[in-house]
Amino acid sequence: MKYLNTYDNTTVPVRSDTLLGVDNPGDPAWAVKQFTVENLDKALETVQAVTASTAATSVDLSVARNVVVTLQADTEITFSNVPYPASGRITLEQDVAGGWGVTWANEILWLNSTPTIGSAAFGRYVVRWWTDEDAQVYAEYAGDAFAGRTVTSSVVKIATKDGEAMVFLDDGTDLSSYAGTDSGDTPFKLTFTDSGGKTAMAYAGAAGGGETYDVELFDNAGLEDGIENWSAFDATISQDASVFRSGAYSVKVVASADQGRAYRVFADLSTGSLYNCSGYVKNVAGGQSRITFSSYISSPLFGDYSAAFQFSYVTFNATSSALIVRVVNKDLGGVAYGDDFSLKKFTDVAETGLHLISSPNGTTRNMASVETGFNPNAITEIDIERVE
Amino acid sequence: MKIKLNQYALVANGEIFRVDEKPKNRVENYDYGFYKWMPIRDVPPFTDRYHEAVRLPMDQWVIHEDHVEATYSIEPLAEEKKNEWRKKLSCGPRQFRLILREMKLNKQVKDFVRTLDEDAQEDWAVASEIQRMDPLIVGAAKAFGLTDEQMDDLILNAKRK
Numbered sequence: 001m002k003y004l005n006t007y008d009n010t011t012v013p014v015r016s017d018t019l020l021g022v023d024n025p026g027d028p029a030w031a032v033k034q035f036t037v038e039n040l041d042k043a044l045e046t047v048q049a050v051t052a053s054t055a056a057t058s059v060d061l062s063v064a065r066n067v068v069v070t071l072q073a074d075t076e077i078t079f080s081n082v083p084y085p086a087s088g089r090i091t092l093e094q095d096v097a098g099g100w101g102v103t104w105a106n107e108i109l110w111l112n113s114t115p116t117i118g119s120a121a122f123g124r125y126v127v128r129w130w131t132d133e134d135a136q137v138y139a140e141y142a143g144d145a146f147a148g149r150t151v152t153s154s155v156v157k158i159a160t161k162d163g164e165a166m167v168f169l170d171d172g173t174d175l176s177s178y179a180g181t182d183s184g185d186t187p188f189k190l191t192f193t194d195s196g197g198k199t200a201m202a203y204a205g206a207a208g209g210g211e212t213y214d215v216e217l218f219d220n221a222g223l224e225d226g227i228e229n230w231s232a233f234d235a236t237i238s239q240d241a242s243v244f245r246s247g248a249y250s251v252k253v254v255a256s257a258d259q260g261r262a263y264r265v266f267a268d269l270s271t272g273s274l275y276n277c278s279g280y281v282k283n284v285a286g287g288q289s290r291i292t293f294s295s296y297i298s299s300p301l302f303g304d305y306s307a308a309f310q311f312s313y314v315t316f317n318a319t320s321s322a323l324i325v326r327v328v329n330k331d332l333g334g335v336a337y338g339d340d341f342s343l344k345k346f347t348d349v350a351e352t353g354l355h356l357i358s359s360p361n362g363t364t365r366n367m368a369s370v371e372t373g374f375n376p377n378a379i380t381e382i383d384i385e386r387v388e
Numbered sequence: 389m390k391i392k393l394n395q396y397a398l399v400a401n402g403e404i405f406r407v408d409e410k411p412k413n414r415v416e417n418y419d420y421g422f423y424k425w426m427p428i429r430d431v432p433p434f435t436d437r438y439h440e441a442v443r444l445p446m447d448q449w450v451i452h453e454d455h456v457e458a459t460y461s462i463e464p465l466a467e468e469k470k471n472e473w474r475k476k477l478s479c480g481p482r483q484f485r486l487i488l489r490e491m492k493l494n495k496q497v498k499d500f501v502r503t504l505d506e507d508a509q510e511d512w513a514v515a516s517e518i519q520r521m522d523p524l525i526v527g528a529a530k531a532f533g534l535t536d537e538q539m540d541d542l543i544l545n546a547k548r549k
Contacts, residue, residue: 028462065486155394172430173391173429173431178434184548185548196392234543361547380392380394381390381391381393382391382393383389383390384390384391385389386473387476388477388544
């Protein structure tokens with residue numbers, strides 16, 4: 001019998017074989033040990049690391065139910081000591097070369113269909129598994145899990161345009177302690193340094209008045225009026241009535257090559273202004289899909305393929321020719337749908353942000369200086385100096 | 389103070405081993421433990437002008453489920469650092485006289501200036517900027533029994549006139 005004492009949150013007797021992964025391997029399976037509830041949580045979160053460098057790889061699930069398999073060769077994975085009822089996850093991590101394939105020796109009943117694991121170098125692909133009354137393994141491909149897709153360190157969002165200069169940190173870090181006013185009191189100087197070492201400087205005015213936006217700039221955002229203004233690159237695109245988030249249509253992208261995409265170009269945005277871009281993407285067949293927003297011409301960066309809603313803050317850069325919104329499928333033959341887009345210019349930042357003033361105790365909303373080549377979308381450090 | 393962005397920590401078995409500026413997009417596994425790069429949230433706490441936030445060694449940082457938080461202690465600002473920004477502190481002569489009037493110190497200051505030598509009196513008369521660390525101002529503050537902090541406030545309040 002196993003149980004947890006949830007009343008005093010202290011120690012309770014449990015079967016050691018319910019704590020696979022942290023128990024002493026030398027203990028008999030029915031040895032009764034004292035575990036705190038806290039330790040039990042920790043036990044169930046234990047992970048084992050396995051390297052798959054040959055054609056056959058063994059994974060002993062009695063070591064831990066969560067497994068990270070580093071793929072260094074095409075391999076067939078065999079589970080042993082499958083616990084039941086139980087559940088866990090297998091993270092398949094491609095090595096620096098990538099492209100390694102995985103097959104499964106055990107009979108696995110897959111939810112939907114047997115997945116094809118992605119091949120990107122350092123790509124991480126997650127499979128969730130579970131058992132019920134016996135050792136029959138059920139599994140579901142959960143998607144990719146590239147690092148950095150959820151929490152990142154603070155990222156600076158800044159408008160550098162004359163009359164609009166303002167800044168905030170996207171993780172909600174409160175900068176209002178450094179606020180002065182917009183009417184002649186700037187107690188702090190802020191120097192922003194980008195990844196190339198270029199700097200921009202301004203003085204801290206009033207705290208933001210709450211996040212507000214200008215008018216919607218993305219016309220026909222729900223694709224209800226066709227796909228005019230959308231273009232295709234390595235893809236066939238069309239207005240589609242079978243898949244949509246709202247209304248009755250979406251834009252459909254069938255990739256004819258890797259990274260096939262539909263894209264819209266917004267060329268007449270305001271240099272130095274800060275924009276909020278968003279949209280919904282759905283992957284239906286093959287590959288993985290996402291939306292990208294960038295203020296420069298480049299290949300889409302992949303890192304988050306499965307999220308339905310994606311958004312980005314972009315400062316329209318002086319060196320840009322356009323803001324490009326893309327609906328992308330990573331692989332040839334893949335199908336992606338995009339719908340309900342939005343593109344709006346910030347008119348004010350949240351109360352945790354700051355207005356920026358161009359001179360000490362001045363009243364003009366502008367940067368004091370911006371070094372040539374400064375990239376407002378790649379700031380790596382803010383130096384805040386008290387000036388009064 | 390500096391807010392550092394895009395910093396990552398190599399974490400293993402509840403310890404931080406090193407910090408790197410470049411994000412790592414992989415988990416590193418060795419024969420023991422579970423190594424992982426985690427984003428660092430490195431935002432010093434706000435301090436008043438007489439204190440500073442000093443970043444603690446990384447073995448005292450807090451490891452959260454999905455990120456590492458750099459931690460700080462609040463320490464008194466060293467005198468030389470206080471004097472650094474005091475040297476930058478100044479106000480206009482009219483602003484200064486307005487605040488003296490408000491504090492009912494104007495007559496005492498006039499009497500004090502009359503005790504100075506001729507050059508200093510002339511400087512006071514024609515000054516276009518009142519600097520916090522000007523010897524005349526520092527001397528006057530001592531003569532009136534004002535603390536350094538009170539004198540800082542006086543100039544800061546004058547700036548807002």
